[in-house]
Amino acid sequence: MKVYKVKxxxxxxxxxxxxxxxxxxxxxxxxxxxxHNSIYRGKDITDLFYNGTLSQQIANGTFxxxxxxxxxxGKTSGRKYLVADINYRLHCGDTECTTPHxxxxxxxxxxxxxxxxxxxxxxxxxxxxxxxTNLSPYKTVINNDFGSNxxxxxxxxxxxxxxxxxxxxGTWYDxxxxxxxxxxxxxxxxxxxxxxxxxxxxxxxxxKSQLALFRLDKSKIIAFNDSNxxxxxxxxxxxxxxxxxxVASRGISTYSKASDxxxxxxxxxxxx
Numbered sequence: 510m511k512v513y514k515v516k517x518x519x520x521x522x523x524x525x526x527x528x529x530x531x532x533x534x535x536x537x538x539x540x541x542x543x544x545h546n547s548i549y550r551g552k553d554i555t556d557l558f559y560n561g562t563l564s565q566q567i568a569n570g571t572f573x574x575x576x577x578x579x580x581x582x583g584k585t586s587g588r589k590y591l592v593a594d595i596n597y598r599l600h601c602g603d604t605e606c607t608t609p610h611x612x613x614x615x616x617x618x619x620x621x622x623x624x625x626x627x628x629x630x631x632x633x634x635x636x637x638x639x640x641x642t643n644l645s646p647y648k649t650v651i652n653n654d655f656g657s658n659x660x661x662x663x664x665x666x667x668x669x670x671x672x673x674x675x676x677x678x679g680t681w682y683d684x685x686x687x688x689x690x691x692x693x694x695x696x697x698x699x700x701x702x703x704x705x706x707x708x709x710x711x712x713x714x715x716x717k718s719q720l721a722l723f724r725l726d727k728s729k730i731i732a733f734n735d736s737n738x739x740x741x742x743x744x745x746x747x748x749x750x751x752x753x754x755x756v757a758s759r760g761i762s763t764y765s766k767a768s769d770x771x772x773x774x775x776x777x778x779x780x781x
Contacts, residue, residue: 540571542596542609549725550576554592558780559584564659567781570596570609577721578729580616583654589616590654591729593722598779601715602664603681610661610779612720614689618732618740618773619647624753625767633668633676634745637753637767639688639774647774648686660685661779666713667745674750675702675710686778688745691754691762693720693777694730699762700754701746720777731760732775741765742773 557563557574558581566573572595579592594612622643624630634640652660662685670678691701696719702710723730734740739758746754748764755772757763765772 540569540573542570542572542599545572545576546595546721547725548576549578549722551578551580552576553582554579555582558655564781567609567611572609572611575611577725581613581655583650585653586650588619588650588654590614591616591722593720593777595721597720598663598665598715603666604664606661606663608661608663608781610781612777612779614720614722614777615775616729616732618734618742618775619650620774621771622743622774623768623770623772624743624765628751628766628768630671630674630747630750630753630767633671633679633747634688634753635667635669635679635682639743639745644686644688644774644776647776651686651776651778655780659780661781663779666715668711668747670711671747671750673708674747675708676747677711679711679713686776688743689720689775689777690714690716691744691746692717694723694744694756695719695762696724698746700748700764702748730756731758732756732773734773740773741771742775 554563566575575592577592581590583590590613592611593614596609597612598606622639624637624639626638662683664681665684666679667682668676668679691698692714693716732740732742741758742756744754748754752764752766755763755765
């Protein structure tokens with residue numbers, strides 16, 4: 510197979526190993542989020558984050574040495590966090606998000622928690638005990654690992670009411686660290702309630718497409734605990750009047766009763 514490079518607007522056959530390496534380097538260093546969202550690499554970029562290089566690349570919007578699947582080891586917890594998408598929420602929000610960013614998720618679940626004390630989804634995600642209380646210790650871990658000054662506060666549309674098992678209300682909230690929804694994981698609503706011709710649920714979402722990480726490596730949808738056992742974990746999407754959507758340990762989409770205490774916590778957040 511012939512390899513070509515472009516020089517001064519002309520296509521020239523590349524005959525040397527140096528030229529081919531130069532071409533590959535040129536491809537991998539294209540400074541835009543779209544290109545970096547399309548390549549899975551899986552490199553340790555921990556040092557680049559803590560020495561400030563990564564923050565500069567993100568701020569510049571070039572994302573030079575950041576690709577999907579790359580990871581950062583948390584400074585205090587030792588947890589591995591994966592690059593799941595780049596500029597996922599750029600230009601979204603009632604107040605526009607204009608800050609370049611990288612969306613991160615923990616590779617493993619961070620612990621177990623209930624969505625609610627009883628089997629109800631009334632109040633949706635915003636009204637859940639997960640949102641008001643149970644997520645807090647995991648937010649602390651993430652803030653300690655990255656520094657709260659590197660966690661991007663932005664505006665997200667989140668649901669706050671349920672009627673007859675349908676999300677019936679929602680509005681804009683300041684957001685930093687949240688559970689993922691079903692669309693972010695699968696790219697589609699499966700158990701999350703959708704319109705039936707009579708009820709139109711409050712499905713207004715800025716998180717409306719599958720994360721690049723899960724698109725490029727489906728195995729990353731499955732999560733493990735610290736003992737390397739496959740575990741199911743919560744999603745913030747309401748499934749029905751008694752529970753929420755979840756990701757099963759076997760890799761299938763599913764739902765769980767809200768009071769189930771065996772659900773894993775695997776939140777997402779933006780760094781900048």
